[in-house]
Amino acid sequence: MRAADLRRRGVPLAARGGVAVAAVLLLPFAVGDFWAYQLGLLYLYAIAALGVGLCWGRAGFLPLGQGLFFGLAAYLSGLALIAFEQSPWLLVLIPLAACVPGVLAFAIGVLVFRRRGESGPYFSMITLALALLAYQLANNWESVTGGFNGLKGIPGLPGLDSYTAAYFVAAVALIAATLGTGWLYRAPLGVLWAALAHNERRVVMFGFDTNRLKAVAFGASGLLAGIGGALYAPQQGLVTPQLCGFVLSADLVIWAAVGGRARLLGPVLGAIVIGALTSGLRDRIQFWEIGIAIVFILVVLLFPQGLVGVFAPLERWWGRGTRRAAPIAAPARPAVSGDARLEIDAIAVQLGDVRILDRLSLAFERPGIYCVIGPNGAGKTSTFDMLTGELPAQAGRVSFDGRAIDRMQTHRIVRLGIGRKFQIPSVFAHLAIADNVAIALWSGRARPLQLLRPRLRRWSSALLDELQLRYPFLADAERTASQLSHGERQILELAMALLGEPRLLLLDEPCAGLSPHETAAVIDVIRWASERRGATIVVIEHDMSLVRKLADHVFVLHNGSLIAEGSVAAIQANEAVQAIYVGAEK
């Protein structure tokens, strides 16, 4: 963070941070040894809870077995401390103990997040099962883990003996973990996680491998739990199988939820506050734990913003004065030669008993605007789904620029230079307009490691500038996309599809629900995009007046196959075409 950025972001952020850090570091002197000890432990749990918040609040899937990673790191760290007491090797081994769960979590994520479609429930159940399995393993493998009684007599970290020292280690780790997670949230990776939590299909349609992104999120959460666990062993001196098991995993989820899973500090607040209250009141108030379970259910149903939500107005007041920094020019899309020829050859798609596409053959030979028309159920949207790899074909071939794409995964097909706009406007409603646009810019341009750099959020391009001139609302960076009208959302999605600078653009009823004025504007943009970028644009439309204005060439589909093609005039004169619209007597 350069000084200029700091200044622009306003004094409040630095002041906020400084005050908080100072308060945390000075706390033990205020509250005494006993509470310093308790807080030290809670800080480690808070680090693990951050991981739950990352997966659940950001990326949209629920890990029910984080105890596995916490316990694993604790055991590894404990074993290292016992074996290499006071040795400098510990400088390497303890961090390694924290990293192993991260790698394991990433591997599990890759294994579980494989197919398209909701993997939510499976993932949660598998993490739960893994935690129980780990508990059993820890219990039974007496020779290594000490069995039910656990690993005992673990020495503290070399040179740090007092409760206060342990507290500082935990506090510093928590602050570092929080800052690190905050940085991930601000980076493009964090924006993509937030996007895929609500609209994964759209993120895939921008060329991102969402399964890999989710695995990275889970890996990060594993690392966070690992940090907590690795520091737990020297702090507590004892590691038992309970850590791996269900109870801690459940508590982490509760703390993340009650604290406020969607915000960075929510899980931290939840872990510290609820954790402290529980250890203090659990014995005195008889139904404390039942109460917490009820609070959890109520929070999930009614107050998802959690404890942090209570402080939201205060935060807004304190956060005033932060402005967005100046835009940076995005690098050019890697140039690909070739004319974007698309050939569909005898494609057959069958779902159950229904033949959706029946030996469909189409060719888009040169750049221009093509229109696909046909009655309901003709297979127009299904053709787009098949082209982008979402609908597998049982027979036939599709080639784009001579390359077969019919067996490719969606995000790879998109990377070849195909963009799509869905029939129902599909933008990231809960993200700001600027983030929506940024995701479109990263599509096909950002290399994987670049997704960790927050400066990518400031990318802009010449095309974006032109679009913002035509549609000023696109420049209204902070406004959430959900606040836009239907027509504006159509245009935003169209703009996002264009910003990827695809060579083949698939537009599904781009003017649906637009006023005549908005429709004229969209037609304008489509023509401009075709002339300026030389792209091949394929439009599905019902409205013949629009088809007349746009199309260089028209394809008519019926019952999943092509029945006619030609200029608009030729189609209108074609009796077979008219017959299917009017119904036949034969």
Next chain:
Amino acid sequence: MSVPRLEFEGLCGGYGDVVVVRGVSGAVAAGEVLCLIGRNGVGKSTLLKLLFGQLPCRAGSVRFEGRSLEGIEAARRRALGISYCPQERPVFDDLSVRDNLTLMRADRDLAALAPLLARFPILGRRLEQHAGTLSGGEKKILSFARGLSEGQPLLLLDEPSEGVQWENILHMAALIGAAKAAGTALVVVEQNLAFAELIADRYLVIDQGRVALEGQRGEIGRERLLAHLQV
């Protein structure tokens, strides 16, 4: 006509934010067929869903036998006397043809449906088969038979002839004629002009969510109707 069986005024509605039907009015009396004509995407199916209560009306009113249907949900409208045959997913694929026909009847007896089965022997041949194995047109015939057999005062049909062979379309027209004579009112969405001409008493031509043309049978020439259907 006295109190029309169904009348609707200034209906506006659509899906989510999108307004598809923008102020459509019309009426149909007992023993009459009102045909909604138009190209796809103009809002005919949406209009039917608004009439049946599957979609909420943003504006306008629907009255059934003089009584307002505002706030009454679809299942209750059915109990009040309105039957509906949707365009998409018109039958229960997992159930047999027999079960599709008799699901809401008192028993599984098909005696009362004999005249329908006589006209559409394909249904009789496939009684115990899963409806999901039928072709698109056969499903439409099944759905039509079910709707007609409910014998209610008002029947809403969404493209009943889609994918159906001409011989069976003629049977449908004959059955609709018989239902009309018995006093049933029908609102039929159609794109098949020949079929519409067989059954319609009044036309409502929809374009871009609005009424482009309306009138009695005989008042509107074929040419004008074709103009609104063709591309």
Next chain:
Amino acid sequence: MEPVLVAQALNALFGIATLAILALGLAVVLGLLGVLNLAHGELVMIGAYCAYVAQANGWPYLAAVPLAIGVCGVLGYAVERWLVRPLYQRPFDTLVVTWGLSLLLRKCAEAMFGLGYKSLNEPIGGTVEVLGAAYPSYRLVLIAVSVVVLGGLFLWYARSRTGTRIKAMVGNPELARALGIPVTRYASATFVVGTCLAGLGGVLIAPLVPVQPFMGLDHILMSFFVLVVGGLGSIGGLLTGSALIGGANSVISALSDSTGGYFSVLALAILFLWLRPRGIHARS
């Protein structure tokens, strides 16, 4: 026939019957309503505790059945009405909410009965001779009850009018509403049936396992994995899933230890997860 083989076969049958009857409640709710009820295991636990209460009070064991069905039925109705119904369109949130419920139920059981294991006596002791092998009577009773319940439910669903209407509602809810099928009422009743089945399962297995507040966790996981492997479409799938999961667990546990058995079940579940591209709903 060799008595040892008969005993092995009966053991296998017993294992499959147990898994199937315990998974049935979850299958009904997940298969028909699309809701993954994470509190399913706790409902089994409640059934088991009802059996304990019956036995502790000296009532005949059979009294546990109406008790369990009553408690789980009321609970099921309340849960569907207030927790699940508002969230039908948000399956992820129902997952989270039912998980919270499972937590709550576990804590309540802990408060009422303590953390310790409760051990129940088998209501029907002794053994019965089957084809030359002596087999515990209670296990035979369990097998018999499972067969009756599974078979009875399947037949009822396939033949009865209400069963057909529920089938219609599951496949095409829009059309079902258009026909006047009371979808909300049927959904509620289906959920209640699912929870009652879970309670019944708990009553059945209570004499055979240590009854403690955390027993539900194993059962929700096993039931879920049975459904992943066997699919939701049919009783045949349920039995296949039970056979595969039960089989894997037994075989691998005998070869290594119970942890190995558990691991093999997990591996099998992940494998089937890959093989089913559209997830559990094998319906096209």
